Amino acid sequence: MTVLSSRPAQPVDPGLVSIALEIAGRLANDASDVIMATAGRGARPDDEASPFDWVTDTDRTLERHTRRVLTAEFPHIPVFCEDSDTDVASDAEFRWVVDPVDGTANYVAGVPWCAYSLALVDRWGPVVGVVADPYRAQIYAAARGRGMRANGTPVRLGDQAVSSIVCTEMTRTGPWPGMGGFISRAALAGTGVRVLGSKALAVAQVALGHAAAAVLDSYHEWDVAGAVALAVESGAAVLDRRGEDDPLPVDGLLVAVPEVAEEVLAWWQAASTSR
Secondary structure: OOOOOOOOOHHHHHHHHHHHHHHHHHHHHHHHHHHHHHOOOOOOOOOOOOOHOOHHHHHHHHHHHHHHHHHHOOOOOOOOOOOOOOOOOOOOOOOEEEEEEEEEHHHHOOOOOOEEEEEEEEEEEEEEEEEEEEHHHHHEEEEEEEEEOOOOOEEOOOOOOOOOOOEEOOOOOOOOHHHHHHHHHHHHHOOOEEEOOHHHHHHHHHHHOOOOEEEOOOOOOOHHHHHHHHHHHHHHHHEEOOEEEEEOOOOOOOEOOHHHHHHHHHHHHHHHEEE
């Protein structure tokens, strides 16, 4: 099984990458300020929506701001947002994907675990990715072939012990089929599973070395593209549910420290087949 990328790095104009990284970082800082100023303080989700699908005024404000800036700076690159596009489909060479508030239910409640996620993506996966972690005052950023940084400090897996924590997340309708079995298998192996409410931060924890793996049985591209950029550049394995190397697989995602990727994949596959 492949646990490290075997795909050759696809070159991108260095000038574009540098500008995209700068603008994305600026937008992440803006979003972090807005989220911290408003979290848990009267944000209004749509009345009839499920907590798994809430949209707030802050989501809309940050989406408009992100679109306005990106459209001005990159007029020929389309922008896809969680709260205005049901699917990402584009023939353009590049696309921006953004989740203005990933972890909206946490944000509304004032639980300190939500994020802003933005990525520039091409046909081979994320080119540039940023994730703002407002409550920890952290901006995580990565660009293809340039590594990952947390508030400007380089991050690379391999210097720390492998964590005994694995992250997963609910789907938009609740637990994913087989989720209970996955948690049981992890527990038998001495691993704790955490469901914290933000797909972007779940994947980011792997990139940072805080978690050994993150399993997302389903997701949208805007949920994780920014964090996947971090994971790839920090040295994590990014696999589909068959164990194939894939930066943004269509049907579920495993991001893992390479040493444990095969074991966690086995738990996921076994849970999926026994559901």
